[in-house]
Amino acid sequence: MPPVDPTRRAGSTTVADARTVAITIGGEHPTAVERLSPAAAAGRVLAEDVVVPLSLPPFDNSAMDGFAVRAADTAAAPVALPLVAESRAGHPAAEGLVPGTAARISTGARMPEGADAVVRVEDADEEDGAVRVRVAVTAGHDVRRAGEDVRAGEPALAAGALLHAGRIALLGGLGIAEVAVARRPTVTVVATGDEVLVGGGELADGQVHDVNGLVLPALLAAAGAGTVDVVRVGDDRDATIAAIGGAGGDVVVTCGGVSVGRHDHVRPALAALGADERAYGLDLQPGRPTWIGTLPAADGRGARPAFGLPGNPASALVTAALLVVPALRAMTGGVVPPPLRLPLTEAAPPGRRTRALRARRVADADGMAVALLGPQQSHRLRPLADADALAIVPAADAPTPAGTPVDVLPLPGAEAGA
Numbered sequence: 293m294p295p296v297d298p299t300r301r302a303g304s305t306t307v308a309d310a311r312t313v314a315i316t317i318g319g320e321h322p323t324a325v326e327r328l329s330p331a332a333a334a335g336r337v338l339a340e341d342v343v344v345p346l347s348l349p350p351f352d353n354s355a356m357d358g359f360a361v362r363a364a365d366t367a368a369a370p371v372a373l374p375l376v377a378e379s380r381a382g383h384p385a386a387e388g389l390v391p392g393t394a395a396r397i398s399t400g401a402r403m404p405e406g407a408d409a410v411v412r413v414e415d416a417d418e419e420d421g422a423v424r425v426r427v428a429v430t431a432g433h434d435v436r437r438a439g440e441d442v443r444a445g446e447p448a449l450a451a452g453a454l455l456h457a458g459r460i461a462l463l464g465g466l467g468i469a470e471v472a473v474a475r476r477p478t479v480t481v482v483a484t485g486d487e488v489l490v491g492g493g494e495l496a497d498g499q500v501h502d503v504n505g506l507v508l509p510a511l512l513a514a515a516g517a518g519t520v521d522v523v524r525v526g527d528d529r530d531a532t533i534a535a536i537g538g539a540g541g542d543v544v545v546t547c548g549g550v551s552v553g554r555h556d557h558v559r560p561a562l563a564a565l566g567a568d569e570r571a572y573g574l575d576l577q578p579g580r581p582t583w584i585g586t587l588p589a590a591d592g593r594g595a596r597p598a599f600g601l602p603g604n605p606a607s608a609l610v611t612a613a614l615l616v617v618p619a620l621r622a623m624t625g626g627v628v629p630p631p632l633r634l635p636l637t638e639a640a641p642p643g644r645r646t647r648a649l650r651a652r653r654v655a656d657a658d659g660m661a662v663a664l665l666g667p668q669q670s671h672r673l674r675p676l677a678d679a680d681a682l683a684i685v686p687a688a689d690a691p692t693p694a695g696t697p698v699d700v701l702p703l704p705g706a707e708a709g710a
Protein backbone atom coordinates (compact mmCIF):
# COMPACT_ATOMS: atom_id res chain seq x y z
CA MET A 293 0.00 0.00 0.00
CA PRO A 294 1.52 3.39 -0.87
CA PRO A 295 -0.23 5.29 1.93
CA VAL A 296 1.36 8.64 1.41
CA ASP A 297 1.27 10.81 -1.67
CA PRO A 298 4.82 10.21 -3.04
CA THR A 299 5.00 13.73 -4.46
CA ARG A 300 4.93 15.20 -0.94
CA ARG A 301 8.32 15.89 0.53
CA ALA A 302 9.53 13.55 3.25
CA GLY A 303 8.36 14.54 6.69
CA SER A 304 5.22 16.27 5.54
CA THR A 305 2.55 13.60 5.69
CA THR A 306 -0.74 15.41 6.20
CA VAL A 307 -2.86 14.77 9.27
CA ALA A 308 -5.58 13.29 7.05
CA ASP A 309 -3.10 10.92 5.35
CA ALA A 310 -1.55 9.96 8.68
CA ARG A 311 -4.99 9.10 10.09
CA THR A 312 -5.77 7.08 6.99
CA VAL A 313 -2.50 5.17 7.41
CA ALA A 314 -3.23 4.54 11.10
CA ILE A 315 -6.78 3.37 10.41
CA THR A 316 -5.60 1.16 7.54
CA ILE A 317 -2.95 -0.49 9.70
CA GLY A 318 -5.51 -1.00 12.46
CA GLY A 319 -7.92 -2.63 10.01
CA GLU A 320 -5.14 -4.97 8.84
CA HIS A 321 -4.70 -6.28 12.41
CA PRO A 322 -8.17 -7.08 13.75
CA THR A 323 -8.52 -8.40 17.28
CA ALA A 324 -10.27 -11.72 17.91
CA VAL A 325 -14.03 -11.96 18.33
CA GLU A 326 -15.52 -13.18 21.60
CA ARG A 327 -19.08 -13.72 22.80
CA LEU A 328 -20.21 -11.79 25.85
CA SER A 329 -23.45 -10.94 27.62
CA PRO A 330 -24.76 -7.46 26.80
CA ALA A 331 -23.87 -6.37 30.34
CA ALA A 332 -20.27 -7.42 29.87
CA ALA A 333 -20.14 -6.00 26.33
CA ALA A 334 -20.62 -2.34 27.31
CA GLY A 335 -18.05 -0.21 25.51
CA ARG A 336 -17.18 -2.96 23.02
CA VAL A 337 -17.61 -2.92 19.26
CA LEU A 338 -20.18 -5.30 17.82
CA ALA A 339 -18.60 -7.86 15.49
CA GLU A 340 -21.73 -9.03 13.65
CA ASP A 341 -25.12 -7.65 12.69
CA VAL A 342 -27.93 -8.26 15.17
CA VAL A 343 -31.46 -8.86 13.83
CA VAL A 344 -34.53 -8.15 15.97
CA PRO A 345 -35.67 -11.61 17.20
CA LEU A 346 -39.03 -10.47 18.57
CA SER A 347 -41.17 -7.40 18.16
CA LEU A 348 -41.24 -4.86 20.97
CA PRO A 349 -43.35 -4.25 22.88
CA PRO A 350 -44.11 -7.98 22.78
CA PHE A 351 -47.82 -7.32 23.56
CA ASP A 352 -50.24 -4.38 23.77
CA ASN A 353 -49.83 -2.86 27.24
CA SER A 354 -50.73 0.15 29.31
CA ALA A 355 -48.55 3.26 29.43
CA MET A 356 -50.17 4.41 32.70
CA ASP A 357 -51.60 3.19 35.97
CA GLY A 358 -55.38 3.36 35.58
CA PHE A 359 -58.30 1.51 34.07
CA ALA A 360 -58.51 -0.44 30.82
CA VAL A 361 -61.73 0.41 29.02
CA ARG A 362 -63.46 0.28 25.68
CA ALA A 363 -63.06 3.85 24.43
CA ALA A 364 -66.62 3.89 23.08
CA ASP A 365 -67.95 3.33 26.63
CA THR A 366 -66.39 6.63 27.78
CA ALA A 367 -67.89 8.84 25.05
CA ALA A 368 -70.63 10.06 27.40
CA ALA A 369 -68.26 10.65 30.37
CA PRO A 370 -68.73 10.98 33.25
CA VAL A 371 -69.76 7.34 33.28
CA ALA A 372 -69.54 4.49 35.84
CA LEU A 373 -68.23 1.12 34.60
CA PRO A 374 -68.17 -2.02 36.75
CA LEU A 375 -64.66 -3.38 37.43
CA VAL A 376 -64.50 -7.02 36.29
CA ALA A 377 -60.78 -7.78 36.37
CA GLU A 378 -57.30 -6.54 37.17
CA SER A 379 -54.22 -6.68 34.91
CA ARG A 380 -50.91 -6.15 36.70
CA ALA A 381 -47.40 -6.10 35.26
CA GLY A 382 -46.43 -9.74 34.90
CA HIS A 383 -49.96 -10.90 35.86
CA PRO A 384 -52.31 -10.37 32.90
CA ALA A 385 -56.08 -10.44 33.47
CA ALA A 386 -57.49 -13.89 32.81
CA GLU A 387 -60.69 -12.49 31.30
CA GLY A 388 -61.46 -9.90 28.68
CA LEU A 389 -63.84 -6.95 28.83
CA VAL A 390 -67.36 -7.10 27.59
CA PRO A 391 -68.98 -3.78 26.58
CA GLY A 392 -69.74 -1.52 29.53
CA THR A 393 -67.04 -2.91 31.85
CA ALA A 394 -63.52 -1.90 32.89
CA ALA A 395 -60.43 -3.46 34.52
CA ARG A 396 -57.78 -2.05 36.83
CA ILE A 397 -54.47 -1.91 35.01
CA SER A 398 -50.85 -1.09 35.92
CA THR A 399 -48.15 0.51 33.79
CA GLY A 400 -46.67 -2.19 31.57
CA ALA A 401 -49.51 -4.68 32.17
CA ARG A 402 -51.05 -6.49 29.19
CA MET A 403 -54.25 -4.93 27.84
CA PRO A 404 -57.19 -7.26 28.53
CA GLU A 405 -58.98 -8.68 25.47
CA GLY A 406 -61.63 -6.25 24.33
CA ALA A 407 -60.04 -3.15 25.94
CA ASP A 408 -58.66 -0.49 23.58
CA ALA A 409 -57.80 2.49 25.82
CA VAL A 410 -56.63 3.43 29.30
CA VAL A 411 -58.07 6.03 31.64
CA ARG A 412 -55.45 7.30 34.12
CA VAL A 413 -56.09 7.01 37.85
CA GLU A 414 -56.08 10.80 38.01
CA ASP A 415 -59.05 10.95 35.63
CA ALA A 416 -61.26 8.45 37.47
CA ASP A 417 -62.65 7.56 40.92
CA GLU A 418 -63.00 3.99 42.12
CA GLU A 419 -65.98 3.22 44.34
CA ASP A 420 -68.10 0.17 45.20
CA GLY A 421 -66.51 -2.15 42.64
CA ALA A 422 -66.94 0.32 39.81
CA VAL A 423 -64.90 3.09 38.27
CA ARG A 424 -66.37 6.51 37.54
CA VAL A 425 -64.57 7.75 34.44
CA ARG A 426 -64.50 11.56 34.33
CA VAL A 427 -62.97 12.07 30.87
CA ALA A 428 -63.71 10.52 27.49
CA VAL A 429 -60.78 8.76 25.84
CA THR A 430 -60.26 7.67 22.24
CA ALA A 431 -59.12 4.21 21.09
CA GLY A 432 -55.40 3.72 21.67
CA HIS A 433 -55.18 6.34 24.44
CA ASP A 434 -52.24 5.48 26.72
CA VAL A 435 -51.82 2.10 25.04
CA ARG A 436 -48.36 0.95 23.88
CA ARG A 437 -48.92 -1.12 20.77
CA ALA A 438 -47.17 -4.45 20.18
CA GLY A 439 -44.32 -3.96 17.68
CA GLU A 440 -44.48 -0.14 17.63
CA ASP A 441 -40.83 0.10 18.84
CA VAL A 442 -39.03 -2.55 16.79
CA ARG A 443 -40.29 -5.39 14.58
CA ALA A 444 -39.06 -8.98 14.35
CA GLY A 445 -36.75 -9.48 11.38
CA GLU A 446 -35.61 -5.88 10.97
CA PRO A 447 -31.97 -4.85 11.70
CA ALA A 448 -31.34 -4.09 15.37
CA LEU A 449 -27.66 -3.08 15.35
CA ALA A 450 -24.97 -3.26 12.67
CA ALA A 451 -21.49 -4.73 13.03
CA GLY A 452 -19.11 -1.92 13.94
CA ALA A 453 -21.54 -0.28 16.36
CA LEU A 454 -20.07 0.82 19.67
CA LEU A 455 -22.15 -0.74 22.44
CA HIS A 456 -23.08 2.26 24.56
CA ALA A 457 -25.79 2.20 27.20
CA GLY A 458 -28.64 2.90 24.78
CA ARG A 459 -27.63 -0.01 22.55
CA ILE A 460 -27.25 -2.26 25.58
CA ALA A 461 -30.85 -1.23 26.39
CA LEU A 462 -32.05 -2.50 23.01
CA LEU A 463 -30.12 -5.79 23.36
CA GLY A 464 -31.54 -6.21 26.87
CA GLY A 465 -35.12 -5.54 25.74
CA LEU A 466 -34.73 -8.08 22.97
CA GLY A 467 -33.61 -10.72 25.46
CA ILE A 468 -30.36 -11.34 23.62
CA ALA A 469 -28.13 -13.35 25.94
CA GLU A 470 -24.84 -13.03 24.04
CA VAL A 471 -23.34 -10.84 21.37
CA ALA A 472 -20.18 -11.20 19.28
CA VAL A 473 -17.80 -8.37 20.05
CA ALA A 474 -14.20 -7.57 19.28
CA ARG A 475 -11.65 -8.15 22.03
CA ARG A 476 -10.18 -4.91 23.35
CA PRO A 477 -6.73 -4.35 21.85
CA THR A 478 -3.95 -4.48 24.43
CA VAL A 479 -1.15 -1.93 24.25
CA THR A 480 2.42 -1.78 25.46
CA VAL A 481 3.86 1.69 25.87
CA VAL A 482 7.65 1.82 25.64
CA ALA A 483 8.53 5.09 27.37
CA THR A 484 12.05 6.34 26.72
CA GLY A 485 14.23 8.90 28.45
CA ASP A 486 17.09 8.89 30.97
CA GLU A 487 15.67 12.06 32.49
CA VAL A 488 12.27 10.66 33.41
CA LEU A 489 11.60 9.95 37.11
CA VAL A 490 8.86 7.38 37.59
CA GLY A 491 6.58 7.24 40.62
CA GLY A 492 7.17 10.72 42.09
CA GLY A 493 9.71 11.69 44.73
CA GLU A 494 12.52 14.23 44.72
CA LEU A 495 13.78 15.31 41.28
CA ALA A 496 17.53 15.08 40.76
CA ASP A 497 19.14 17.86 38.72
CA GLY A 498 17.86 17.65 35.13
CA GLN A 499 15.11 15.14 35.85
CA VAL A 500 11.39 15.50 35.10
CA HIS A 501 8.50 13.60 36.56
CA ASP A 502 6.96 11.03 34.24
CA VAL A 503 3.97 12.36 32.32
CA ASN A 504 3.61 10.17 29.24
CA GLY A 505 3.65 6.90 31.18
CA LEU A 506 0.48 8.11 32.89
CA VAL A 507 -1.15 9.99 30.03
CA LEU A 508 -1.07 7.27 27.39
CA PRO A 509 -2.71 4.54 29.52
CA ALA A 510 -5.37 7.04 30.66
CA LEU A 511 -6.16 8.20 27.13
CA LEU A 512 -6.03 4.80 25.49
CA ALA A 513 -8.10 3.09 28.18
CA ALA A 514 -10.75 5.80 27.70
CA ALA A 515 -10.62 5.03 23.97
CA GLY A 516 -11.35 1.32 24.45
CA ALA A 517 -7.93 -0.27 24.87
CA GLY A 518 -7.62 -3.36 27.06
CA THR A 519 -4.64 -3.50 29.38
CA VAL A 520 -2.04 -0.81 28.71
CA ASP A 521 1.36 -1.84 30.11
CA VAL A 522 4.20 0.64 30.38
CA VAL A 523 7.83 -0.42 30.09
CA ARG A 524 10.73 1.99 30.57
CA VAL A 525 13.92 2.25 28.66
CA GLY A 526 16.85 4.63 28.90
CA ASP A 527 18.44 6.45 25.97
CA ASP A 528 20.42 3.47 24.71
CA ARG A 529 20.19 1.85 21.26
CA ASP A 530 20.45 -1.82 22.26
CA ALA A 531 18.15 -1.40 25.24
CA THR A 532 15.61 0.33 22.97
CA ILE A 533 15.77 -2.52 20.45
CA ALA A 534 15.32 -5.05 23.25
CA ALA A 535 12.43 -3.14 24.85
CA ILE A 536 10.47 -2.68 21.61
CA GLY A 537 11.25 -6.18 20.36
CA GLY A 538 10.24 -7.71 23.68
CA ALA A 539 7.09 -5.64 24.14
CA GLY A 540 3.87 -7.63 24.43
CA GLY A 541 0.42 -6.48 23.39
CA ASP A 542 -1.54 -6.07 20.18
CA VAL A 543 -0.06 -2.62 19.60
CA VAL A 544 3.30 -1.12 20.56
CA VAL A 545 3.44 2.62 21.25
CA THR A 546 6.78 4.24 21.99
CA CYS A 547 7.12 7.77 23.29
CA GLY A 548 10.19 9.97 23.17
CA GLY A 549 13.45 9.35 21.40
CA VAL A 550 11.90 9.51 17.95
CA SER A 551 13.43 12.79 16.78
CA VAL A 552 16.82 13.34 15.20
CA GLY A 553 19.04 13.91 18.26
CA ARG A 554 22.16 11.86 19.03
CA HIS A 555 20.25 10.13 21.81
CA ASP A 556 17.07 9.41 19.88
CA HIS A 557 17.10 5.66 19.22
CA VAL A 558 13.54 4.72 18.39
CA ARG A 559 13.57 4.98 14.60
CA PRO A 560 16.87 3.11 14.20
CA ALA A 561 15.64 0.51 16.68
CA LEU A 562 12.45 0.01 14.71
CA ALA A 563 14.50 -0.37 11.53
CA ALA A 564 16.81 -2.88 13.25
CA LEU A 565 13.72 -4.90 14.22
CA GLY A 566 12.58 -5.03 10.58
CA ALA A 567 9.63 -2.70 11.12
CA ASP A 568 7.67 -1.53 8.08
CA GLU A 569 7.68 2.28 8.18
CA ARG A 570 4.47 3.64 6.62
CA ALA A 571 5.00 7.28 7.57
CA TYR A 572 7.59 9.31 9.44
CA GLY A 573 7.38 13.06 9.86
CA LEU A 574 3.99 14.74 9.82
CA ASP A 575 2.78 18.16 8.81
CA LEU A 576 1.63 18.57 12.40
CA GLN A 577 2.39 20.79 15.35
CA PRO A 578 2.83 19.23 17.86
CA GLY A 579 3.82 15.79 16.62
CA ARG A 580 6.11 16.32 13.66
CA PRO A 581 8.58 13.47 14.30
CA THR A 582 5.86 10.82 14.60
CA TRP A 583 6.51 7.32 13.20
CA ILE A 584 3.69 5.02 11.99
CA GLY A 585 4.15 1.44 10.83
CA THR A 586 4.11 -2.20 11.80
CA LEU A 587 6.42 -4.56 13.64
CA PRO A 588 7.00 -7.92 11.95
CA ALA A 589 5.94 -11.23 13.46
CA ALA A 590 8.56 -12.43 15.95
CA ASP A 591 8.89 -14.67 19.00
CA GLY A 592 5.48 -16.25 18.50
CA ARG A 593 3.72 -12.90 18.18
CA GLY A 594 2.05 -11.82 14.95
CA ALA A 595 2.80 -8.63 13.08
CA ARG A 596 1.26 -5.64 14.85
CA PRO A 597 0.75 -1.92 14.53
CA ALA A 598 3.42 0.30 16.07
CA PHE A 599 3.51 4.02 16.72
CA GLY A 600 6.54 6.12 17.60
CA LEU A 601 5.20 9.19 19.37
CA PRO A 602 7.30 12.25 20.25
CA GLY A 603 8.26 12.69 23.89
CA ASN A 604 6.93 16.16 24.60
CA PRO A 605 3.76 15.51 26.60
CA ALA A 606 1.46 17.53 24.32
CA SER A 607 3.00 15.84 21.29
CA ALA A 608 2.47 12.40 22.81
CA LEU A 609 -1.13 13.09 23.80
CA VAL A 610 -2.03 14.77 20.51
CA THR A 611 -0.55 12.07 18.30
CA ALA A 612 -2.05 9.31 20.43
CA ALA A 613 -5.48 10.95 20.12
CA LEU A 614 -5.15 11.63 16.40
CA LEU A 615 -3.57 8.32 15.36
CA VAL A 616 -3.51 5.56 17.99
CA VAL A 617 -7.12 6.06 19.07
CA PRO A 618 -8.59 5.60 15.56
CA ALA A 619 -6.20 2.70 14.93
CA LEU A 620 -7.49 0.92 18.06
CA ARG A 621 -11.06 1.48 16.89
CA ALA A 622 -10.21 0.11 13.45
CA MET A 623 -8.65 -3.00 15.04
CA THR A 624 -12.06 -3.75 16.55
CA GLY A 625 -13.89 -3.15 13.27
CA GLY A 626 -15.50 -0.08 14.80
CA VAL A 627 -16.60 3.08 13.08
CA VAL A 628 -14.13 5.96 13.43
CA PRO A 629 -16.31 9.01 14.00
CA PRO A 630 -15.62 11.97 11.70
CA PRO A 631 -14.41 15.23 13.29
CA LEU A 632 -16.94 17.81 14.40
CA ARG A 633 -16.89 21.08 12.49
CA LEU A 634 -17.06 24.11 14.80
CA PRO A 635 -16.22 27.81 14.42
CA LEU A 636 -13.27 29.31 16.30
CA THR A 637 -14.30 31.68 19.12
CA GLU A 638 -11.17 33.75 18.50
CA ALA A 639 -8.46 34.11 15.86
CA ALA A 640 -5.78 31.39 15.76
CA PRO A 641 -2.20 32.61 15.34
CA PRO A 642 -0.30 31.95 12.10
CA GLY A 643 1.69 28.72 11.90
CA ARG A 644 3.91 26.94 9.41
CA ARG A 645 2.44 23.51 10.15
CA THR A 646 -1.08 22.20 10.62
CA ARG A 647 -1.84 22.74 14.28
CA ALA A 648 -3.68 20.38 16.63
CA LEU A 649 -4.53 23.00 19.24
CA ARG A 650 -5.70 22.09 22.70
CA ALA A 651 -9.21 23.46 22.92
CA ARG A 652 -12.56 23.43 24.66
CA ARG A 653 -15.97 23.08 23.14
CA VAL A 654 -18.19 25.94 24.32
CA ALA A 655 -21.82 26.86 23.80
CA ASP A 656 -22.68 30.45 23.00
CA ALA A 657 -25.87 32.13 21.77
CA ASP A 658 -25.17 30.91 18.21
CA GLY A 659 -24.54 27.29 19.22
CA MET A 660 -21.38 25.26 19.75
CA ALA A 661 -17.96 26.74 19.02
CA VAL A 662 -14.37 25.89 19.90
CA ALA A 663 -12.13 27.99 22.16
CA LEU A 664 -8.32 27.75 22.01
CA LEU A 665 -6.38 27.46 25.26
CA GLY A 666 -3.58 30.04 25.25
CA PRO A 667 0.10 29.37 24.53
CA GLN A 668 0.43 25.93 23.03
CA GLN A 669 4.08 24.84 22.98
CA SER A 670 4.40 21.11 23.28
CA HIS A 671 5.99 20.99 26.77
CA ARG A 672 3.06 22.84 28.37
CA LEU A 673 0.69 20.83 30.55
CA ARG A 674 -1.79 23.58 31.49
CA PRO A 675 -3.58 23.53 28.11
CA LEU A 676 -3.76 19.72 28.28
CA ALA A 677 -5.46 19.88 31.65
CA ASP A 678 -8.05 22.35 30.35
CA ALA A 679 -8.71 20.73 26.97
CA ASP A 680 -11.63 18.51 26.02
CA ALA A 681 -10.87 18.50 22.29
CA LEU A 682 -8.28 19.21 19.61
CA ALA A 683 -8.93 21.94 17.05
CA ILE A 684 -7.20 21.21 13.75
CA VAL A 685 -6.11 24.55 12.27
CA PRO A 686 -4.39 24.48 8.86
CA ALA A 687 -1.01 26.11 8.31
CA ALA A 688 -1.42 29.83 7.55
CA ASP A 689 0.84 32.87 7.10
CA ALA A 690 -1.79 35.12 8.65
CA PRO A 691 -4.08 34.64 11.66
CA THR A 692 -7.07 32.36 11.03
CA PRO A 693 -10.03 34.64 11.79
CA ALA A 694 -12.55 34.09 14.57
CA GLY A 695 -15.62 32.32 13.22
CA THR A 696 -13.66 30.12 10.79
CA PRO A 697 -15.01 26.55 10.97
CA VAL A 698 -12.33 23.98 11.81
CA ASP A 699 -12.23 20.22 12.41
CA VAL A 700 -12.61 19.38 16.10
CA LEU A 701 -11.78 15.99 17.62
CA PRO A 702 -13.16 15.33 21.10
CA LEU A 703 -10.55 13.82 23.44
CA PRO A 704 -11.55 10.36 24.70
CA GLY A 705 -12.68 10.51 28.31
CA ALA A 706 -13.08 14.31 28.35
CA GLU A 707 -16.64 15.64 28.13
CA ALA A 708 -17.58 19.06 26.82
CA GLY A 709 -18.12 21.42 29.73
CA ALA A 710 -17.08 18.95 32.43
Ligand SMILES: Nc1nc2c(c(=O)[nH]1)N[C@H]1C(S)=C(S)[C@@H](COP(=O)(O)OP(=O)(O)OC[C@H]3O[C@@H](n4cnc5c(N)ncnc54)[C@H](O)[C@@H]3O)O[C@H]1N2
Pocket residue numbers: 483484485487488500501502503504505547548549550551552553556578579580581601602603604605607670671
Ligand atom coordinates in the same frame (compact mmCIF):
# COMPACT_ATOMS: atom_id res chain seq x y z
N1 LIG B 1 17.17 19.48 15.95
C1 LIG B 1 15.90 19.11 16.10
N2 LIG B 1 15.43 18.92 17.34
C2 LIG B 1 14.16 18.58 17.51
C3 LIG B 1 13.31 18.41 16.41
C4 LIG B 1 13.82 18.59 15.12
O1 LIG B 1 13.14 18.45 14.11
N3 LIG B 1 15.15 18.93 15.01
N4 LIG B 1 12.00 18.13 16.64
C5 LIG B 1 11.46 18.64 17.86
C6 LIG B 1 10.13 18.19 18.05
S1 LIG B 1 8.97 18.90 17.06
C7 LIG B 1 9.78 17.33 19.02
S2 LIG B 1 8.14 16.94 19.28
C8 LIG B 1 10.74 16.69 19.90
C9 LIG B 1 10.50 15.19 19.95
O2 LIG B 1 11.55 14.59 20.49
P1 LIG B 1 11.62 13.07 20.91
O3 LIG B 1 10.44 12.31 20.51
O4 LIG B 1 12.91 12.55 20.44
O5 LIG B 1 11.51 13.16 22.46
P2 LIG B 1 12.64 13.36 23.54
O6 LIG B 1 13.75 14.15 22.97
O7 LIG B 1 12.93 12.04 24.10
O8 LIG B 1 11.85 14.22 24.58
C10 LIG B 1 11.29 15.45 24.23
C11 LIG B 1 10.81 16.15 25.49
O9 LIG B 1 9.81 15.38 26.10
C12 LIG B 1 10.15 15.11 27.46
N5 LIG B 1 9.68 13.75 27.82
C13 LIG B 1 10.00 12.62 27.22
N6 LIG B 1 9.39 11.57 27.83
C14 LIG B 1 8.69 12.09 28.84
C15 LIG B 1 7.85 11.53 29.85
N7 LIG B 1 7.62 10.20 29.92
N8 LIG B 1 7.28 12.35 30.74
C16 LIG B 1 7.51 13.68 30.68
N9 LIG B 1 8.27 14.28 29.74
C17 LIG B 1 8.87 13.49 28.84
C18 LIG B 1 11.65 15.17 27.48
O10 LIG B 1 12.14 15.38 28.76
C19 LIG B 1 11.90 16.33 26.52
O11 LIG B 1 11.72 17.56 27.16
O12 LIG B 1 12.04 16.92 19.43
C20 LIG B 1 12.32 18.28 19.07
N10 LIG B 1 13.67 18.40 18.79
Ligand code: MOO
Pocket residue numbers: 576577578579580581602604607670
Ligand atom coordinates in the same frame (compact mmCIF):
# COMPACT_ATOMS: atom_id res chain seq x y z
O1 MOO C 1 6.12 18.55 16.75
MO1 MOO C 1 6.89 18.78 18.21
O2 MOO C 1 5.67 17.69 18.57
O3 MOO C 1 6.57 20.48 17.89
O4 MOO C 1 6.66 19.54 19.69
